[in-house]
Amino acid sequence: MTTPIQFADLGLAEPIMRAIAETGYTTPTPIQAQAIPQVLKGGDLLAAAQTGTGKTAGFTLPILHMLLAKKPEVRKVGRPRCLILTPTRELAAQIQESVQTYGKYAGLSSMVMFGGVNINPQIGALRKNLDILVATPGRLLDHAGQRTVDLSGVEILVLDEADRMLDMGFIRDIRKVLALLPRQRQNLLFSATFSDEIRTLAKGVLNNPGEVSVARRNTASELVHQTVHLVEQSHKRDLISHIIRESGWYQVLVFTRTKHGANRLAEKLVKDGLSAAAIHGNKSQAARTRALAGFKEGNVAVLVATDIAARGLDIDQLPQVVNFELPNVPEDYVHRIGRTGRAGSSGAAVSLVDPTEMKLLKAIERLINREIERVPVKDWTPPVGGVVDVDPREARSEQRRHGGERSGGNGRSGGNNRSSAPRSGARPAAAGTGTGGNRRPAEGRSAPARSAGGRDGAAPARAPREGGDARHAGHGSGNAAQAPRAPRPAGARPEGSAPRRGALLSK
DSSP states (O other): OOOOOOOGGOOHHHHHHHHHHHHOOOOOOHHHHHHHHHEEETTTTEOOOOSSSSSHHHHEEEHHHHHSOOSSSSOOOOOOOEEEEEEEHHHHHHHHHHHHTTTTTTTTEEEESSSSOOOOHHHTTTTTTTTTEEOOOOHHHHHHHHHOOOOOOEEEEEOOOOOOOHTOOOOOHHHHHHSOOOOSOOEEESSOOOOOHHHHHHHHHHOEEEEEEEEEEOOOOOTEEEEEOOOOOOGHHHHHHHHHHHTTTEEEEEOOOHHHHHHHHHHHHHTOOEEEEEOOOOOOOOHHHHHHHHHTTTTEEEEEEEEHHTTTTTOTTTEEEESSSSOOHHHHHHHHTTTTTOOTTTTTEEEOOGGGHHHHHHHHHHTTSSSEOOOOTOOOOOSSSSOOOOHHHHHEEEEEEHTTOOOTTTOSSSSOOOOTOOOTOOOOOOOOTTTTTOOOEEEEOOOOOOOOTOOOOOOOOOOOOGGGTTTTTTSSSSSOOOOOOOOEEEEEETOOOOOOOOOOGOO
């Protein structure tokens, strides 16, 4: 029997190994075992792995090693040696946390920048020497336009979650960023899938790349138990409230198609006595950070999210995912349920399916090459009395959706579901002068609530901390009072307990 490779076998520098040891890990995940040696060779890499398999550490660890081993020829403020591009604020914050965790003894400097928060503290941070910059495309181009960042010294470029960046319409921004980089550099492209679009992008970015893949294309995790409950749309809120309360779920991520739908569902669950919060593009960064921190700490049992807002969330051993509505794009179903069943842990994914969603369900089953079990809900009967819980705006959204429109701001085909994604070009009021009148995707951002002064006064949110260590954040969604949580089943984790340590390498 072959002995599994250990981190000690990868040749990483002692300061990095010391940081890894503190997380409690000794054995790399499959993507880490394949990607780290490839990156250390110095060549370009195209890597595919499902969400939750350890992609972030797969490039963070070797990058730290190489920057530590090679001293820069020229040091200049605001001139990073490594640039990591990512589609959402949450993912950018988590990558920055990973960099800080594994680089804590390496003496390297790093910072994160994204939209939706005041640009001035970022400008201040760029007035120092910088080794690693983690950024979303739009805010990075804002800084480039103001000449507060100098990308001429980038030695390593990482495009993380490249498939989602394409889905969100960032291809033009990516091309603008590439034009600002030196030609001689190492390029790493990480994606959940090797779609045709990803391979086209790779041809324009990568030079004779190595290739690693640890999962079949668009395959749902075998560790996730998937079930479907057939239910009318008008009864879904009552049903999900019943399931969560009767099952005693203490940590469940629920996906909705629209931002308004996420708000209404969270309000319904709170009314029914559950602790719930919603995150989506219209929430301020501070509110999103508070909601996520409360969810990780166990103070929020139910986190209701849209696809874009949930991108980049990394919750260790998340036990339950619910599709309140099926996504229009089958691949998004795989991304959603990939939030559970991570790093060798089992999980469950439940989908509430209305008769009008059967075509979407069939498309998902064709993609994953399996039929999802239809399961009746025990001890539940639909409410009677002629009152249905459907908002007129959502009904109109359903009509548009079945007329061919898309949700979530994916941009894969020509749909424009305004109720589910920020408009292209929506700019935070505090984003500074920007780069002229150029309109870009909103990076999951939204127009912030304005103060009396007419500007977004939110301070930059700190990166969410793994293991539930988010003590700086408040609880809840920032717009709804917290109600008592659901009963906890025997053997469930105590309230407020943190997930086990060592979560970071599961990214």
